[in-house]
Amino acid sequence: MADLPDDAVERAERLTRLAREAVDDDEREKYRNERDSLLAEYEFSARVRNEDKRDVLVLHPDEWTEDGTVRVERIEDTDRAAEIPLDGPGDPEDWDEVDEHNRAVATAVREEHGDVHGANATAFADFMSNHYARPVESATDDEVEEFLSEYFPRNAWPTGRQKEIVEESVELVFERTSSGSR
Incomplete structure (x- = not known):
């Protein structure tokens, strides 16, 4: 069985974040169902695990589970799973790639909306890269508030x-990262 493509991982992460931030149960369910349908195309499943006081999205092959429980003896290659922190800092090993992505988004905002918006987008990119080592579009409402009020x-x-x-x-x-508005 093939691994989950990167674009499917990114989309599943975004749908999970949207579900977590949804204001009502119907909206939450809509995003989760969309994520589950996407993953089902690849015979993968999602679960959120709490690890070191932060939530981590785990995307894994369906064949690893039985009755909703991951069966360790069925796991031959753990690299087939994807683990994405949903809050807290990202992996510092990914900093260069994250920073390059965040700066590209800020540059695009500058090109499309002018220097003032571009300067603000650059400040937000710096904040997410340096404080969380995560892409700008992964910012939670609390992190956006921290940026606006403190940073x-x-x-x-x-x-x-x-x-x-x-x-x-x-x-x-x-909007530029297609993650909608806050």
């Missing part, structure tokens, strides 16, 4: 105009 005013040295539109700039980052 941005103290570390970005924003102009008055930047302060006025910073929330819109962050929305543009999420």
